[in-house]
Amino acid sequence: VNKKFCVEHGDWPGTAETWKQYNNPPSGKEPLHSIACGTGPFKLERWEPGVEVVLTRNDNYWREPAKIEKAIIKYIDEWTTRKLMFLAGDADIVYVDRQYVKELEGVEGIRVYKDLPTLSQGSVFFNFKINPEGNPYIGSGKLDGNGIPPDFFSDKDVRLGFAYSFDYETYIKDAWLGEAIQPTGPVIKGLPYYNPEQKTYYYDLKEAEKHFKKAWNGQVWEKGFKFTILYNTGNIQRQTAANIFKDNVESLNPKFKIEIRPVEWAEYVRDITTGKLTMFIIGWLADFPDPHNFVYPYMHSRGTYAEWQGYRNPIVDELIRKGIETVDPVKRKRYYDQLQMIYYIDVPGIGLYQPLDRHYERDWVKGYYYNPIYPGQYFYSFSKGY
Structure with a gap:
């Protein structure tokens, strides 16, 4: 200007x-x-x-x-x-x-016009350090069956329990009429260094149960939990995803209780940015067609979503720096392959869909x-x- x-x-x-x-x-x-x-x-x-x-x-x-x-x-x-x-x-x-x-x-x-490929994806992000101040979404704020502690999702087994509880195929069929694919990680299809062979999570309630039983040294399974997942009013895709989590997780243990609540968009964004949401479902649309535009907001400690959810990994920050500063495509691919694998291993969030547009x-x-x-x-x- x-x-x-x-x-x-x-x-x-x-x-x-x-x-x-x-x-x-x-x-x-x-x-x-x-x-x-x-x-x-x-x-x-x-x-x-x-x-x-x-x-x-x-x-x-x-x-x-x-x-x-x-x-x-x-x-x-x-x-x-x-x-x-x-x-x-x-x-x-x-x-x-x-x-x-x-x-x-x-x-x-x-x-x-149908089946238009997009450079966007919708994901769920787990909040590692929930803001408890005046927070109505975490119940008692303790792992006592009536709430969750602010660091509930810092336990990897909790995150894995949710990752294996989501029915990805049913979600894409019902919410997107089959016009979407399950992302393999932050680097989505259509971007350089997208890895179609990258491991992803899948729907397996037995695997989910195994991780919930291990979470917080068995206390999650023994005591149960109660919290709220929000979605922005009118967003049927996010509402559907939240209900899939609720139905499948609650089916594992009668002590697991999840409430789903719609709120207006302004309130939804405010509660995300102030760290009050337990886990939040939101999308990212490419600003420019390079993997840096996704790995930074998803994984860097100062990235948009990673910072809001309290995810920090110094190795990740360094790999992201190398990825954006490196010109050699062979070396860049190596860095982004590592980042995609780390996202799978650390499971700070999970990709739910990469839509096809109309x-x-x-x-x-x-x-x-x-x-x-x-x-x-x-x-x-x-x-x-x-």
């Missing part, structure tokens, strides 16, 4: 004396948060957070002007409303939650093409007409 523009709108003036004052502002409070500056094919006409974004064509764009004059992005959570707008032609492109795809099968005038549009829309590293719509390429 142009420096002069930034300074004129209250951003860092570039002086050494003031960098601390401007460094790391709160989310949503950045000086340019609601101010647009760019040379793209569209101009920001209006932004109503949580409601809609209106873009108008930039006729002075350095390439040819876009074919469409205006693009309107509406945020509508309720599926029935989106569906009716789509069928009536009031929406050209619509997002369809996986559980509703059958409602549009065979509908005239709709074009759908794109729905009315048949008068022209110019769509799929780019797995670009999660939105590239309106510059679109036109409308038969």
Whole structure:
């Protein structure tokens, strides 16, 4: 972004004396948060957070002007409303939650692209050091059958018990209609150094029982536990995953009790970032197509998810440093192979799914093409007409 523009709108003036004052502002409070500056094919006409974004064509764009004059992005959570707008032609492109795809099968005038490979995955992360302060999700806060201690998941056998309790195949079939694969670790399919031969966990309740009986020197099996798993309201895939954990783990021992609770997205994120969640289900979408963009947030002690869950392994931090600093692809592969194996051995979390995507549009829309590293719509390429 142009420096002069930034300074004129209250951003860092570039002086050494003031960098601390401007460094790391709160989310949503950045000086340019609601101010647009760019040379793209569209101009920001209006932004109503949580409601809609209106873009108008930039006729002075350095390439040819876009074919469409205006693009309107509406945020509508309720599926029935989106569906009716789509069928009536009031929406050209619509997002369809996986559980509703059958409602549009065979509908005239709709074009759908299926099985689009993604560079994203959804995982469950175990919190090694739960924040107990005012925490309603850990019950008594003790291993007494009525709660769990803050370090409950620091015992590897607890984590292994959960890893073997999850029915991966059933989950992908039911929650994703079979349109997903089980990840082999942080380095997902489609990235350099993805290892399809990497060991993964599988559904085996006998193996899960064995580890739960060993956990915390037998106290887990003897005393039982009680805690809550959250998911963000409306996310059926995360709700389904949470219920699979609940049903299968509770089937092993009547003293094992898990409550599932929906919360709004803002509360979900707040409780993740403040360390209050026991285990959390969330996804990661590639910012750039390199394994570093996944192993760092998943495994580095300062990475997004690893830091939130309290996972630290000095060997991992060093391997990640070597992986990003090394140019030789043979050496890089060696580092990322090691990291994938360590993730399997340490089991700080488990990959649940790498989805295949879908794109729905009315048949008068022209110019769509799929780019797995670009999660939105590239309106510059679109036109409308038969």
